[in-house]
Amino acid sequence: MEDVAARAGVSRALVSLVMRQAPNVSAHRRRLVLDAAAELGYRPNVLARNLASTRTMTLGVLLNDLHNPFFAQAFDGIKAAADARGYRLLVNTGPGPVDEQRSLESLLELHVDGVIAVGPLLPTASLVAADRVAPVTVVGRRLRSRTIDTICNDDALGSRLAVDHLVDLGHRRIAHVDGGPGAGAAARRGGYERTMHDHGLGAHVQVVRGAFTEAAGVVGVSQLLGSSTPPTAIFCGNDLSAVGALDRLDDAGLDVPGVVSVVGYDDTPLSALHHISLTTINQPSTEMGRLAVDSLLERLEDGRTGAVHRLLSPTLVTRHTSAPPPP
Amino acid sequence: MEDVAARAGVSRALVSLVMRQAPNVSAHRRRLVLDAAAELGYRPNVLARNLASTRTMTLGVLLNDLHNPFFAQAFDGIKAAADARGYRLLVNTGPGPVDEQRSLESLLELHVDGVIAVGPLLPTASLVAADRVAPVTVVGRRLRSRTIDTICNDDALGSRLAVDHLVDLGHRRIAHVDGGPGAGAAARRGGYERTMHDHGLGAHVQVVRGAFTEAAGVVGVSQLLGSSTPPTAIFCGNDLSAVGALDRLDDAGLDVPGVVSVVGYDDTPLSALHHISLTTINQPSTEMGRLAVDSLLERLEDGRTGAVHRLLSPTLVTRHTSAPPPP
DNA sequence: CTATTGATGTAGAGCGCTCCAATCGTTATG
DNA sequence: CATAACGATTGGAGCGCTCTACATCAATAG
Numbered sequence: 001m002e003d004v005a006a007r008a009g010v011s012r013a014l015v016s017l018v019m020r021q022a023p024n025v026s027a028h029r030r031r032l033v034l035d036a037a038a039e040l041g042y043r044p045n046v047l048a049r050n051l052a053s054t055r056t057m058t059l060g061v062l063l064n065d066l067h068n069p070f071f072a073q074a075f076d077g078i079k080a081a082a083d084a085r086g087y088r089l090l091v092n093t094g095p096g097p098v099d100e101q102r103s104l105e106s107l108l109e110l111h112v113d114g115v116i117a118v119g120p121l122l123p124t125a126s127l128v129a130a131d132r133v134a135p136v137t138v139v140g141r142r143l144r145s146r147t148i149d150t151i152c153n154d155d156a157l158g159s160r161l162a163v164d165h166l167v168d169l170g171h172r173r174i175a176h177v178d179g180g181p182g183a184g185a186a187a188r189r190g191g192y193e194r195t196m197h198d199h200g201l202g203a204h205v206q207v208v209r210g211a212f213t214e215a216a217g218v219v220g221v222s223q224l225l226g227s228s229t230p231p232t233a234i235f236c237g238n239d240l241s242a243v244g245a246l247d248r249l250d251d252a253g254l255d256v257p258g259v260v261s262v263v264g265y266d267d268t269p270l271s272a273l274h275h276i277s278l279t280t281i282n283q284p285s286t287e288m289g290r291l292a293v294d295s296l297l298e299r300l301e302d303g304r305t306g307a308v309h310r311l312l313s314p315t316l317v318t319r320h321t322s323a324p325p326p327p
Numbered sequence: 328m329e330d331v332a333a334r335a336g337v338s339r340a341l342v343s344l345v346m347r348q349a350p351n352v353s354a355h356r357r358r359l360v361l362d363a364a365a366e367l368g369y370r371p372n373v374l375a376r377n378l379a380s381t382r383t384m385t386l387g388v389l390l391n392d393l394h395n396p397f398f399a400q401a402f403d404g405i406k407a408a409a410d411a412r413g414y415r416l417l418v419n420t421g422p423g424p425v426d427e428q429r430s431l432e433s434l435l436e437l438h439v440d441g442v443i444a445v446g447p448l449l450p451t452a453s454l455v456a457a458d459r460v461a462p463v464t465v466v467g468r469r470l471r472s473r474t475i476d477t478i479c480n481d482d483a484l485g486s487r488l489a490v491d492h493l494v495d496l497g498h499r500r501i502a503h504v505d506g507g508p509g510a511g512a513a514a515r516r517g518g519y520e521r522t523m524h525d526h527g528l529g530a531h532v533q534v535v536r537g538a539f540t541e542a543a544g545v546v547g548v549s550q551l552l553g554s555s556t557p558p559t560a561i562f563c564g565n566d567l568s569a570v571g572a573l574d575r576l577d578d579a580g581l582d583v584p585g586v587v588s589v590v591g592y593d594d595t596p597l598s599a600l601h602h603i604s605l606t607t608i609n610q611p612s613t614e615m616g617r618l619a620v621d622s623l624l625e626r627l628e629d630g631r632t633g634a635v636h637r638l639l640s641p642t643l644v645t646r647h648t649s650a651p652p653p654p
Numbered sequence: 655c656t657a658t659t660g661a662t663g664t665a666g667a668g669c670g671c672t673c674c675a676a677t678c679g680t681t682a683t684g
Numbered sequence: 685c686a687t688a689a690c691g692a693t694t695g696g697a698g699c700g701c702t703c704t705a706c707a708t709c710a711a712t713a714g
Contacts, residue, residue: 010693010694011693011694011695012694012695013693013694013695013696014692014693014694017692017693024691024692024693025692025693026691026692026693029692029693048699050699051699051700051701052698052699053699
């Protein structure tokens with residue numbers, strides 16, 4: 001920087017002003033500095049800049065599980081929006097709450113301007129604590145917080161759509177393989193139970209503890225098949241576990257949807273594959289990523305302080321894993 | 328830091344030594360400092376530390392495509408190895424060479440100690456340039472460089488396994504939907520062509536330009552179906568495009584493997600799903616991630632200078648999308 | 655009993671930038 | 685024509701840490 005200043009015949013401070021595109025610099029000097037910088041191959045040191053200034057123009061992104069296509073979709077939206085607004089991204093990931101905590105701290109230590117946590121497993125307290133350091137927006141998990149923004153789909157409604165669909169088809173013994181500790185899993189489970197009761201099917205409520213993974217779907221279905229009155233339909237916590245469920249049912253020689261219907265959640269690209277063709281609940285994941293950036297920047301740039309909670313509506317996507325139960 | 332020093336009754340320098348776990352600090356003073364730090368809730372500022380020192384104990388990871396499960400697998404290996412060695416990770420991603428370039432620079436600007444680029448689309452020159460700033464290890468793409476380490480599977484051999492398998496089944500008209508600009512795509516295409524010739528099937532070589540995406544598989548197969556003599560087997564550049572191919576064939580009402588056989592590449596979890604059950608070529612992606620970290624740290628910690636190129640052997644995984652051609 | 659050594663601790667100069675307060679020309683104003 | 689007012693520029697004090705060179709001191713050696 002010193003050298004650039006010397007070569008351009010100006011002060012170091014002016015170089016700094018030019019490099020960060022400040023206004024109030026004469027076009028003449030700006031050229032001079034830019035040329036000198038180019039000739040010397042000078043590029044500002046981000047570390048030093050971040051240390052000296054408060055803003056870093058960087059957002060941290062915490063992704064819960066790289067194996068779940070949902071997160072790739074959400075990230076697409078985040079990426080697009082961040083690019084458009086001139087922010088760079090730094091990604092980190094768990095797996096598991098402990099690793100997630102470290103990843104989060106890692107991001108904060110680098111002084112990101114804000115954090116977007118997608119489907120975090122982190123305790124709420126951690127998120128709130130992080131929010132005191134830099135604004136946090138949570139995607140895919142509801143949180144009643146007066147400070148943290150959330151962008152979610154209405155999981156309870158999504159579950160309702162799924163169960164309604166299955167009931168409409170004539171199912172009564174509808175089981176649920178839940179998402180365990182996963183973000184939104186509790187709300188989905190709650191929606192399932194509630195809707196079952198609303199249909200007078202309270203006696204048929206059957207929840208198997210699972211997770212948002214394929215393996216969990218396999219295990220969950222194994223358990224269900226062992227029960228004395230196996231369900232005719234299985235509503236899974238997400239697409240990944242639904243796909244695991246399909247595999248397990250296939251293993252058992254049970255036709256889907258002839259003998260058992262399966263419904264997933266998320267409408268990931270996976271479910272759209274012809275050979276899977278999973279009936280599922282769509283949530284606008286990419287859009288949610290975009291909204292997360294918007295909402296974060298409202299706090300960062302427009303100085304909004306109160307929390308905003310956006311709740312998007314899920315929709316049913318009917319494919320070929322759901323049909324009337326066998327007679 | 329000043330405060331901690333005061334409270335512990337020592338100098339700032341000693342606090343620094345304790346915080347970075349230096350030896351030659353008496354147990355007594357160490358306790359003093361640690362206690363003071365705990366009481367004050369002091370935590371070293373990573374930015375300042377990175378600015379002042381040369382090492383940051385951080386590795387940058389450049390992932391080509393979050394939608395491709397291969398990268399999630401590779402990342403698992405990287406993560407595990409980095410954790411074990413005490414390095415933190417910073418992830419960035421494209422898509423596309425331009426974004427990748429920016430992501431790469433972004434990582435270098437943060438002074439990561441090294442970079443692992445998984446399946447980069449970046450021009451070799453960019454990688455070489457980056458390597459002059461911080462050691463770079465490339466995964467999944469061969470590069471003849473005297474400085475950059477590479478961890479790859481033998482793509483040409485993988486293609487040979489695939490083609491041999493199809494030929495053994497009796498196929499002659501075997502087409503290839505390639506990976507376009509994707510990492511390793513050229514080698515796979517080369518291996519395919521070579522093996523076809525070796526089997527005296529040079530006249531049947533038919534390559535459709537594609538990409539490592541599902542969409543490319545769909546488009547590729549559409550093209551093949553339009554030809555006068557459609558193939559009886561399609562070897563796709565990777566699992567994602569193979570899955571797209573399966574979808575397109577299904578659309579066309581062509582039974583797989585009854586009418587057309589399909590073989591993928593990567594052996595991602597996707598291909599193992601019962602309803603996909605894709606015959607594919609396995610490459611040890613997680614292991615490759617682990618090796619990438621090892622190799623990077625050899626340069627970082629053990630001072631190795633020459634490049635090391637590791638070539639792992641792929642294997643054929645036979646599932647249910649390949650069978651003899653129709654009579 | 656003094657010189658040597660090795661283990662500990664400390665002072666202070668950076669790392670490369672931002673940002674505030676102050677300065678310097680200019681032009682508009684009464 | 686003096687002066688307020690404003691835009692453009694600059695000096696220099698940090699940001700929070702590391703690191704080199706040097707100071708200390710008890711233990712060991714000669």
